Amino acid sequence: MELTCYVHPSWAPRLRPATPKRDWMDATPESFAYRCLPLAIANAHGWEIGSPCGFRARWNGGKGADAVELQFDTDASAHHRPVSLFGAGTITFHVEGLFRTSPGWNLWVGGPPNAAKHGLAPLAGVIETDWSPYTFTMNWRFTRAREWVRFEEDEPFCFLFPVQRGVLDEVRPVIRPLADAPELDSAFSQWSASRDAFQEHVRRTQPTAPADKWQKLYYRGVDPNGEPGAADHESKLRLSSFASQDTVPRCPVRGKAAKPMPASPLLAERKPAPRMPLYAGPALDADVMAMTLRNIGFEASRAAPPQQTLPGLPTRLLVSQHATMPMGPAATQAGMRSTARQAWLARVDERQRALSPAPRSIPRLSAPSPEAFLDLFYATGRPVVLEGLAASWPAARDWTSQRLAERIGNTPITFQGGRNAASDFELAKDRHTQMMPFDRYIAEVTSGDGGNDAYITAYNSEANQKAFAPLQRDVGWIPYLTGRPGMLWIGPAGTFTPLHHDLTNNLLVQIVGTKRLHLLPPGETDKLANTRHVFSDVHDIEDPAAIRRFPMAASAQRMVVDLAPGDALFIPVGWWHQVRSLSFSVMLTYTDFVWPNDAYSDFPVNAEA
Incomplete structure (x- = not known):
């Protein structure tokens, strides 16, 4: 199975294998949330893209694109900022990459699993990336008006993994007695x-x-x-990094040198x-x-x-x-x-x-x-x-x-x-x-x-x-x-x-x-x-x-x-x-x-x- 991200010279996606760690799971008594293996596997079941900048956003409850206010950290490059584009209480991240999968494979794209944000929810989509020459965006929709929501720089805003096209059409679900x-x-x-x-x-x-x-x-x-x-039971996923990730330049920010990309916690544990x-x-x-x-x-x-x-x-x-x-x-x-x-x-x-x-x-x-x-x-x-x-x-x-x-x-x-x-x-x-x-x-x-x-x-x-x-x-x-x-x-x-x-x-x-x-x-x-x-x-x-x-x-x-x-x-x-x-x-x-x-x-x- 191949997964390739083609980048324009001005693009610098912060792609990495998703981490199984979650702050709220760390905070549970004795970190007991990690005992739920399906939860931890879902967290790491794909790749994530980090936010190109830190910012906060607020929705006033209106329907137009102007109903969302965004305030960016002072060093955020205007070229890489998320925007309010579609209205209906949404904010839009541009995903800097053209993804290609093997024939017959789509990409499921959404927010990081089990990482809820108060007042804001990710929208999900399935994209036929084995043929499409089009970029896609990652969108989040407000669930509460007039409250500020913040993204830190490099915080995951997008999560993706391949799914095989046509498999669901072949499923014949039934309900039967356990006996x-x-x-x-x-x-x-x-x-x-x-x-x-x-x-x-x-x-x-x-x-x-x-x-x-x-x-x-x-x-x-x-x-x-x-x-x-x-x-082939799995208790930990070990996803590969994108091969050229180390040579891709970081998203430029005004006024300071680009920070080195942090190593994936998952990779560090390998x-x-x-x-x-x-x-x-x-x-x-x-x-x-x-x-x-x-x-x-x-x-x-x-x-x-x-x-x-x-x-x-x-x-x-x-x-x-x-x-x-x-x-x-x-x-x-x-x-x-x-x-x-x-x-x-x-x-x-x-x-x-x-x-x-x-x-x-x-x-x-x-x-x-x-x-x-x-x-x-x-x-x-x-x-x-x-x-x-x-x-x-x-x-x-x-x-x-x-x-x-x-x-x-x-x-x-x-x-x-x-x-x-x-x-x-x-x-x-x-x-x-x-x-x-x-x-x-x-x-x-x-x-x-x-x-x-x-x-x-x-x-x-x-x-x-x-x-x-x-x-x-x-x-x-x-x-x-x-x-x-x-x-x-x-x-x-x-x-x-x-x-x-x-x-x-x-x-x-x-x-x-x-x-x-x-x-x-x-x-x-x-x-x-x-x-x-x-x-x-x-x-x-x-x-x-x-x-x-x-x-x-x-x-x-x-x-x-x-x-x-x-x-x-x-x-x-x-x-x-x-x-x-x-x-x-x-x-x-x-x-x-x-x-x-x-x-x-x-x-x-x-x-x-």
């Missing part, structure tokens, strides 16, 4: 219920963060199940193409961004020892890579210095973090955009709770132990059993792998007081993939992931995963019940008796007996997260964590991020493992 479209009816009902539930949640919890006060389904371009809607599959999601607003930066405790980079490192992995595991290598006295002394300095850096880091509670907390946000998630959490290795990420999924609404048993029936599944008989059940998973019909498994784990003896874990996910395939339709889409099925964890209250760190970044999505997690940053590794692979000998950071055996663990910085249904937790690679179910629980874990997630590929060999 004629069962899928649409179901989706609407589901959205309506989720909307009511969300509003009740907001009313009950009174969230303070602006991003927690709106649901964002349409903004994110997903249906009530969290599935993507249109593949960034390189995202490093992920296309996803049009909302960016973090300023309040959420500020809160996030406070909570995740960004600090200056610290010196690192001159060795090959893995982001987010503990130093002692890196050092262990060389544990079996012969070392001379000089090398041993250098290694001791390096270890001493690392310990010093850890002490300094601990003292710095003790100055404020913020670095010792985990932020809780409504799901940020993929770009913001990458920049603030994934790339920096910072955990975050994503509140309500799965709240709209059918799984979060419908799954219970009984319904799951009915859905899967007596299909055989594998699980981890006999865990109470051995403290090393996580190190010897194959020894604990057992099989039974799923409905019997559910009956057994829900019949007593719970416990850790039987647990369907991620280790069983490959074997159980076919059995649990019918549940996949109840799981929504997550914009940070490639779309592979998650790994199910199903177990009673009391199931426990001991203290360890993973070799991948993980996203935990809680569907049913509540889990409590203790998280410790990688810098606490030296306090956690890490002698076997990725596990801590402490085993349970809440166990007083374990703390007596490993007293250094008592001073380790840790954070506690209670993960409720519908919430998700991002755990970066190398972060220590243990997990305990507080009730019957169903959780999904994901590692298929759209960004690299292969720290395991060069994990250093631990001689003690």
Whole structure:
């Protein structure tokens, strides 16, 4: 599609991509008006032309051209001023350009959307610009007599965008009962219920963060199940500038040099193409961004020892890579210095973090955009709770132990059993792998007081993939992931995963019940008796007996997260964590991020493992 503006040597139209910003939208509490995506898209849905001068106008109520009085700023060029030309309470701007569109395309021309002026309204027109050799004017009509209305210099007076001719003639509109479209009816009902539930949640919890006060389904371009809607959903328009715009002279004004044309705010926001599959999601607003930066405790980079490192992995595991290598006295002394300095850096880091509670907390946000998630959490290795990420999924609404048993029936599944008989059940998973019909498994784990003896874990996910395939339709889409099925964890209250760190970044999505997690940053590794692979000998950071055996663990910085249904937790690679179910629980874990997630590929060999 081509759009060309031909200019006479004396013409200088102030053409630019329209901005989505509006002063009145900025002034709404928490700028909430921008949550209405259709409003913001309409604002930027074309190009605008700025007024060549500042002026004010007043209409006395008469019908003639002389019924409008115009007063111009002293430096306004007479050649470029708007005029009262047609009467009937109108003022006329001359549009300095002959526009050409591709064959079959018109231009819709009017005033900037959602930018009302008190006492004056824009008139709109549709022009066949694929053939017409005629210029057009932009007209505004007074709606109130005897009141002054002002235009600032460069304030948009005209807004235009192409429309295809003949399309409306081909439209065959009909009205039908919603019941004629069962899928649409179901989706609407589901959205309506989720909307009511969300509003009740907001009313009950009174969230303070602006991003927690709106649901964002349409903004994110997903249906009530969290599935993507249109593949080309747009949450921001990125219109091109007119190619020769920078070489066109500004409208001359008497008495001063022409001002440089201000950059379009929309263009100023443009960034390189995202490093992920296309996803049009909302960016973090300023309040959420500020809160996030406070909570995740960004600090200056610290010196690192001159060795090959893995982001987010503990130093002692890196050092262990060389544990079996012969070392001379000089090398041993250098290694001791390096270890001493690392310990010093850890002490300094601990003292710095003790100055404020913020670095010792985990932020809780409504799901940020993929770009913001990458920049603030994934790339920096910072955990975050994503509140309500799965709240709209059918799984979060419908799954219970009984319904799951009915859905899967007596299909055989594998699980981890006999865990109470051995403290090393996580190190010897194959020894604990057992099989039974799923409905019997559910009956057994829900019949007593719970416990850790039987647990369907991620280790069983490959074997159980076919059995649990019918549940996949109840799981929504997550914009940070490639779309592979998650790994199910199903177990009673009391199931426990001991203290360890993973070799991948993980996203935990809680569907049913509540889990409590203790998280410790990688810098606490030296306090956690890490002698076997990725596990801590402490085993349970809440166990007083374990703390007596490993007293250094008592001073380790840790954070506690209670993960409720519908919430998700991002755990970066190398972060220590243990997990305990507080009730019957169903959780999904994901590692298929759209960004690299292969720290395991060069994990250093631990001689003690």
